[in-house]
Amino acid sequence: MKKFSQWVSSIAEAGREFLPLRNRQDKKQTLSALCHQLCTSKGEAMGTAIAHEVVQAYQALTDQEQLDFFNLLYKEFSPEPKDILACAEAFKQNTNMETYRALYHAVEAPRQRLFSRINMAPNGTEALISMRTQLLTLLDQQPHLAGIDYDLKHLMISWFNRGFLTLEQINWRTPAQILEKLIEYEAVHEMTGWDDLRRRLAEDRRCFAFFHPALDDEPLIFVEVALVKGMAGNVQALLAEPDSVETSDTNGNDKNNDFDTAIFYSISNCQEGLKGISFGNFLIKQVVLELRSEFPQLKQFATLSPIPGFRKWLKKELENADSALFSEEDRQNLQLLDASSWVEDTAQCELLQPLLTRLCAHYLFNAKRGQKPLDPVARFHLGNGARIARLNWLGDTSPNGVKQSAGLLVNYAYDLKSVEENHEAFVNAGQIDISPEFQKLLK
Structure with a gap:
């Protein structure tokens, strides 16, 4: 692995000799100018050297300056809507390779080329991963930056191909x-x-x-x-x-x-x-x-998997006065969960076990986000072709286990003879394979 990065570093060092002298001496050169130079540079050595300069400049930014940089990517490196529409109309009128190629390049954001060029730098891949880590923290407050995340993720899916x-x-x-x-x-x-x-x-x-x-x-x-x-x-x-x-x-x-x-x-x-x-x-x-x-x-x-969304879902269901999942007695018994000490009380555990096990089975099988299970771990394993095999009462009595899933853990079983069939049924029809033991909990 180190040989790869050492090879890239040697190219970057060689490329520095070709950088214009003003680039190497002007410490105030903006990151914007570097990015535009990188997108237009054609030589591999010089491009790698400029990419290295971009990475170093980005890594020196403060949090506010990083936000400014992402806004720069949005304003100066996004596709141009009027060009897309013009190329789409040309393709509609004449569907040949030339109009297709023009439409393809019009739709592709210029920042995708920029990211690909940054990836040439020593540690460029690591820098882009760090860049996306920071970007993900901003999306809730800066939704207009979602297109930048889309482009980065699109490239990374290709770069991190199996x-x-x-x-x-x-x-x-x-x-x-x-x-x-x-x-x-x-x-x-x-x-x-x-x-x-x-x-x-x-x-x-x-x-x-x-x-x-x-x-x-x-x-x-x-x-x-x-x-x-x-x-x-x-x-x-x-x-x-x-x-x-x-x-x-x-x-x-x-x-x-x-x-x-x-x-x-x-x-x-x-x-x-x-x-x-x-x-x-x-x-x-x-x-x-x-x-x-x-x-x-x-x-x-x-x-032996956690059920990270169970308690959060259960809290929301309890807030619904019309939920048919609980009797009034159930609601009263579930108040025991408010004190974490219940897990150490044998009598309270015996009282809660059948109720929580039933509710957790319902959550895993019936609670949905769209057509897929609400629980993220369930989505992952069932999407891979596993089946829900067994719920385990007090399978994780750590503070985190009690907090997120009332101590319950689940076994997802990978039967090598049926994983592909289960995967297809889940992806195409939302079907969940379950064991007879788990089926009894749903009744």
Whole structure:
């Protein structure tokens, strides 16, 4: 990976020799002028050098100056509506290659060329990801910038095509700077340090990550896997240290191979600037192939997943006085959730379990955003062809688990014989595959 960035850096350094002397001496040269020069530059070396200047100038901006820069992209690097209309009319009158090409270039925003040229700089890809990270924080208050995000995302989908990604297993031989980033980026079950990481890289665990050649030692997404016997239902038990350090049973058989199930218990995206660009579906499928090759005895592949939208949905439903999901007694019992201590009270847990389990099953299967499930994790796994296998009561009793899903976790099962069929049924008709066990909860 480093060879790629070193090669780009050498081109940029060579290109600096071709920059006009005034460019190298004028410290007040505006970022706007640099961007326009970059769009018109034709030489690779000089273009790479100017791209490097643009990246450095952008990285020196304050938050307000970054907003000014995005407004510059909107005002000076957007497509021209009158040109689009004129080219569309010409194409309508004469549909040949010439009018098609003219319409294509009229519709394409000039900033797409700018972004492509910035990507030539050393660390240009990283700078553009950082640029989009900042842009995403502005869209709620600056909706007119949405077109810039659209263009950046469009390019990044091409740049981060599966064909450019490499899958690597993470273990103790992985460089320390990458291991540190795994601790930092873990988004599902927080790691407090190297001891937590050591458990997650143990003999009965696997961790895999996708990398891109333009990003030195920067994982894009990683998945953590536990090798267990049967379906796992509690993440605290899954992450706990083994009760014994013995690695063989009384007959001398290796306990490390006494498993039949791979549990995907954490999938973390590492780059906020790549939000909306899906890697996880490729990651899971390739990791399944890797695991089957290493461990032929594996019979089940499933997740132990959070349900991040459940409590938020439940709160909204409770605010609806006409909701048919609750009796008055249900509403009173659900007030116990206001105090986080309920999870430690056996009597309250027994009271809430059937009610919350029923409501959570309803949420996962029936609560929609358009035609797709409201819950983002459900959308992801069901869209990949998984089925809803099982709900796990008190599967995550951490403060975050109780806060977002009342401690419930769900297993999404990947049956390799039916994932493609499930995927097609979900995408084309919104159908959700569920197990008989889960079906009973819906009744």
